[in-house]
Amino acid sequence: MKTFFLSISLVISVLVVQGQSHPSIMLTQKNIEAVRKGIKDYPIMASSYKTVKKDAEKALKSGIEVPTPADGGGGVTHEKHKKNYQQALACGIAYQVTNDERYAKFVKDLLLEYAKQYNTWGRHPKRKQEPGGKIFWQNLNDCVWQVYMIQAYDCVYGALSAADRKKIENDLFANVVKELSEVNGSIFNKVHNHGTWSAAAVGMTGYVCGKKEWVQAALHGSKQDDKGGFLAQLNQLFSPDGYYAEGPYYQRYAILPFMIFAKAIHQYDPKFGIYDFRDGLLKKAVNTALQCTYTNKVFFPLNDAIKDKTYETEEMVYAVDIAYSDMQAGDDLLDIAQQQDRVIISDAGLQVAQAIDAGKTNPFAYKPMWIKDGADGKGGGIGILRSGANADQLAVVMKAGTQGMGHGHFDRLNLLVYDNGTEVFSDYGAVRFLNVETKNGGNYTKENDTWGKQTIAHNTITADQTSHFNGNEKKGEETTPSLVNFTANEKFQVVSAEEKNAYKGVTLWRTAILFTPEGADKALLLDVFSVNSDQPHQYDLPFWYQGHITDLPFPSEMNGKQLPALGTSNGYQHLWLNGTGIPANGKQYITVLNNRRFYTTSFLADTAIRVKLVTLGAQDPNLNLRNEKAFILSQPAATNHTFISITEPHGRNNTVAEVTTGASAAVKELKLVSATKEAVQFRFTYKKKSYTVSIRKNDPGSFLVID
Template sequence: MKIKKVKYIKTLQAALLLLLMSSLHAQEHPSLILTKQGVKEIRSQLGKVPLFDASLVETKAEVDAEIALGIIIPLPKGFSGGSAHERHKNNYQVLEKAGVLYQLLGDEKYGIYVRDMLLGYAKMYPTLPLHPEKISYARGKLFWQALNDANWLVYASQAYDCVYDFISPANRSIIEKDLFRPFADFISVGSPQFFNRVHNHSTWGNVAVGMIGIVLRDNQLIDRALYGLKEDGLAAGMKDNDGGFVKKEGQKAGFLANLDEPFSPDGYYTEGAYYQRYAMYPFLTFAQALQNNKPDLKIFDYKNKVLLKSVYALLNLTKTNGEFFPLNDAQKGMSYYSNELVSAVDIAYLYAGKDPSLLTIAKQQGRVQLNNSGMAVALGIKNNLEKPFVKKSIDLSDGSDGKQGGVAIIRSKMKEDELTLVLKYASQGLSHGHYDKLSFSFYNNSTDVLQDYGLSRFVNIEQKGGGNYLKENASWAKQTIAHNTVVQNETSHFGGNFETGSKFASEKYLYDVSNPKVQIISANENNAYPGTTIQRTMALIAQDGFEKPFLLDIIQLDSKTVNQFDLPFYYLGQLMSTNFAYETPNNLETLGKANGYQHLWKAGTAILTVDNAKVSWLNEGSFYTLTSITQPNDEFFFVRIGANDPNFNLRNDPGFIFRKKNVQKATFVSVLETHGNYSPVSEVALNSYSCIANLKIIYEDANYIGIQIKSISGVETVFILSTENNKSNQKHHLIIDSKTYEWTGPYYK
C-alpha cells in the first residue's frame, strides 16, 4: 500500500514538473512577433545586412531622441492632429520600437523607457472617463474614438512582450491590473458596437485584445479576439449614446469573421485599397503572432491564403508610382511606401515562399521591419535575389464569395509608359463606400487623366475638423455626381441610402485581356435606379494611326420612364480647346441644389449641334482629347468643384458634363486619346491635336452595338459588342451598311 502511495506521489510530482515546465515554456517572452530564437538569429546578422542595419540605425536615432525628451503622457483631449492625440499616438509607436531595440541591442535604457511609460499609463488609466469629444459612435479613453485606443494597445502589447522579463513581477502586476486588462475589456465588452462587427475598426479592436491576450496567456481574451463577444456578453450596453452599432442575431464577429466577410477570394478588401492598407497592419501582425503561438490554426492558410493574396491585391491596386487608386473613402497620395505596406511586404515575403518580386517593392520602400520577416527581406536584397514586380491587367472580385462585383484594372504598357484604366463595379464597400456604380478613373503613368475625387478629409490635420471626415464627404465625395459615372435625374445611386446600396452589387458581363491590343471590361448595373438598366463597356485599344492606345467608353441606358441622364468627366490640367461654342456666365450659379450638384459651379454651357463634341486639355506635359457622340439638343456643362463650401474644404477641380434630357433609352459613346507632349523648356508642342476624324454608332439594337472610329490618317476601326451573349464560343453574323461581320466570342475588333 505504501509502495503504491509512493509511486502515486512520484507520478504526481513528475506530472506537476512537466506542467510547470510546460507553463514556463508557455510564458516565454518575447513570443508575439519577435521570439527568443528569432532574436538570436537577428543578432547574429547585425552589421552584415545593409538594409536591416540602416533601418535599425534610423529607429535607434528616433527612439533615443524620444528618451532624451522624456516621458510625456498628457490628459486626453482634442481630435486627430491635436497635441494630446499626436503625443499618445507617438508614444505607442515609440513604445513598440523601444521594445524591439531592447531585444536586439540588449540595452537596458530601452527596457526602462518602456517600463516607465507603461507604469505612467497604468497610473492614469483607472482615472480616465470616456474621452471628452463626443462625436464618435464609440468613444475611447485615450483618444476620441475607440479605434485609436485599439491602435495604442496593438503597439503597446508588442512593447510589453519585448520587455516582459525585464520588468519586475510587482510592476507587471500593476501594469496588467490597472492598464492592460481593463483596457482590453473596455474596447471589447465595454464597446460592443465597436468590437463586435465586421469593419476595419473592429479588426483593430479584435487584434488589440488578441495581442495582449497572447502576452498575458489569457485564453478568454484570445477567444474573444478570434470569435467576437458571445451573446451572453451583449445583454447590456449594445447601443451607446452616440448611436452606435447593434449586433444582430446570428451575426458573425471577431478576427476570423473579419477575414471571412470583407475579403474576396482574390484578396480584395471591400472597403477599398486605402482602408485595406490601413487594416493590413493588424491583420498581418496578429497573423504572425498566431503563427508563433497557435500554429495549429494555420492562419496564413486560412480561406485559401487570403491574407497573403491580399498583399498582392494591394500592390496591384496602385498607379505606376505606387500610389493607391482612391476607391471609396481614400486620401489621394497614400502609397505602398506607408509603414503598413512595409510590414505587409516583409511578412508576405517570409510566409509566401520568399517571392523574389516582393524584394523589388521592398527595395523601393528602402526600409524593413526590425524582426525576422524584415531580416529575411534584407538578406534577399543583399544577395541580389530580387526580380521585377510586374503589375498586369487584373480583375479583382469583391464580396466574401467573390460574387459581389469587383474592380477591373486594365494596363497597357509601351516601353517606359503605362496607361491604366480602373473600372469599379463593386459592392457598396461598407460605411466607407461611395454611391458610384460603374465609375472609372484613368491614369497616364502616375498622372490622373480622369480622376476619382477620393475623400473630403484632411487626415490628422487639426485645423480641418479635427482631422475627421468633413460634412462635404457626405454631401459631395460620396455622391454619384462626384464620380465619372451616370447620374439619373440629379439623384445619387440608391438615393444615397446606405442600407439600400449595401444590398446590391454590379454584375460583370465581360472581362477579357487576352489580347494586349484590345483589353475590355463590361459590367451591368440594374439596381442603382429602379426601372433603369445600365451597361458600361470600356476597352483600351492599341490601333495603327494613334500614338498611344485609346480608351473607348460605351454606356447604354434603358429605363421604364423618361429621365434626364448626366455623364460627368473630371479632368486635371488646363483646357486647350473645344470644337463647339459655349457660353461662360458673368455670375456663377450652381448646377443644382442637392446630391452633390450644389457643390458644382456652372462655369460654361452649350447646346450641342455637332455630331462629335471634342474637349482637349493639357496636363503634366501630355495632351488629352475626349471625343463624344452627341445628339441634337444634348447639353454640355463646364463645371468646377467648390460651390457652397464656406470653409474651402473642397478642391476646386474642373470637369465637364454631357446631359441628355427626356429620354427613356440613351447611349453615351466617347473615346479618350492620350497624345503628344509639351516641354516648357523647349516650348515646343508635339502632336497636340486629336487623331479622330469621326466617331459614330453604326449599329445598335437589343443585342449588339457597333462603333466606328475613323482617324485623320484614314484608318478605320470597327468595334462591335454582343450585349446579350458573352459566351466565348458563340458565333455571330451581322450585316451593317451592306457589309458582313462574322466573329466568334463577345466582341468584334
C-alpha cells in the same frame, strides 16, 4: 502559470510554452542574433534600423509624458499618445537589438505611468461616439495604441521585474482589454476594420500575457459564436480574391491588424493554420491591395479615401514583409519593398532584406484583372485594365462591386483613368483633412456626405440629378452590379459590367476597352456607356479631369460675370457652372494638357447633348472642397442613350526644352453604327485606318470584336 494552462489542450499548451519566450511576434529570441547581423549587412535593414534608433533616442531625450486625454484627432494630447506608442515600440526594438537597458527602462516607465493614470481617466471629453475612446477620441485609436504597446512590452519583457510585469498587466493591460472587449464590446464584436483592430489588440495581448480567454474572444467573438471576432472578420470582410469590402484605402489600413494578429497566431500556434485560412486569403489580400494601386504607389481612391495614401505606409510595410517571409508571396514583392525603402526590424524584414541583397527582385507584376467582391465572391467586383510598362502605364479601373459599407460611395460603374504617372480622370476621394484639427477635428467634413459620396462626384452616370439609390446606403448594400465580360488578350483588354438597381427602371451597362491601333505608341481608352429605360430621364456623364483644357473646339456660352450653382442637391449644389457648350458636328472632342501630355476625348453627341463645364466649390462655407473640374456630357431627356467616347493620350509639351510634339489627336470620325440593349457597334479612324468595334452583351464567345 505553466502548470495551470498545461492541463487544457494542445493548442493552449503550445500557446503557453511559446508564451514564455519573449519576444515572439515580429522579433523572436531565436532570430535576434541574425537580425543584429542583418542590420550590419544589408543597407535596407541598416537605414530602417537607423530610423527606429532615432525615434528611440528621441524618446529617451524627451522623457516620459502621459497627458490627461483632452484633444481630438491632430490635437496635442492625441498626437502625444500616438507618439508614445510609436516610441515605445521603437525603444522595444532598440532594446532587442542593442541590449541597452535604457530603452527597456523607457518602455517600463511609460507603461507604469499609464498603469498609474489609466484608471483615473473618465471617458474621452471629445469622444466621437458612445462610449467612445479613453486615451483617444475614438476607441479605434485606443486599439491601435494597444497593438503597438503590447509589442513593445513583449520586447522588453525580459528586462522587467515580476512586480512591474504584474502592475503593467493587471493595472493597465487588463483594464485596456476590458475597455476594448467589454466597454466597447459592440465594436470588438463588429465585422468591420474597427473590430479587427480591437480583436488584434485583445488577442495579441492575450498571447503575450498568457490569457487564453482573451485570445479565444479575439478569435471567435465575446460569445464564442463566431458571429464576431477575427475569423468572422476574415470570412466576411474579404472576397475570395482578397478584396476588402470597404475599398483599397481601408484595405490598406485594415491589413495591419489582420496581418500582425495572424502573425501572432502563427507564432504562438502554428498548427492553427491561420495562413491557410480560406485558401491563403491573407496572401491574396496583400497582392490585391497592391494591385489596387497605380504605378505612382497611390491606392485607387474608391469610396472614402485620402488621396495621397501610398503603399509606403507602415501598414503596407508590415504586410509586404510578412507576406514575403511567411507566405511565399513571390519575388516581385521585393520591388514594392524597395520602393517602400524600408523593412520592419523583425524576422520578416530580415528575410526581405536578404532576398533583395541576393538580387532576387523582380518588377512588381501589375496585371489586368477582375477582382471579385463580396464575401462569397458574388458581389460584382473591380475591373482593372493596364497597358504599358510600369514606367509609363495607362490604367483603367471600373468600380462594379459592393457599396462598400459606411465608407461607400454611390458610384456604380465609376471609371478611374491613369497615365504617365498621374491621374487623368479622377475620383475626388474623401472630403477630409486627415489629422488637421481645424478641419472638423481631422474627421470627415459634412461635404463628404453632400459631395464626396454623391454620384455626380464620380465618372459615371447620374440620372435626373439624383444619386444612385437616392443616396440610401442600405439600398446600395442590397445589390451589386454584375460582370458582363472581362477579357485581357494580346489584342485588347475589356471590362464590361451592368447595374440594374441604382435607378428604378434604368439599366446602366458600361464597357471599357484598352486597344492599341496600328501605329500608336499608347493604347486608346474606348468607353461605351449604354443606359436603357422605358421612361425619359436626364443623363449626366462627367469626366473629372486633371490638367487644363487646351482645346474646346465647339461654341460654348461661358458665365463670365456671374457664376451660378448647377443645382440644389445631390452634389449639384456644389458645382459652379462655368459654361455650356454645344458640340457641333466634326468638333466633338475636348483636349486636356496634363503633366505635359495631351489627352483628347472624342465623343459622340446628338443634337440634344450639351457639354457642361463645371468647377467644384459652390456652397462650401468652410472651404473644405478642392476646386476640381469636369466636363459633363449631358443628355437632357432620353429613354435609351449610348455615350461613346475615345480618350487618346498623345504628344508631349515640354516647357523646359520648349518642344511640342503630337499636339493633334489621331482619332477621327467616331460614328455610331447601331445601339440596342444587347449590342453596340461604332466606327472610328486612327491615322486614316478605319476600325469597327462590335460589342455583344449576350455573346461571351465573341463579346468584343474590333476590326
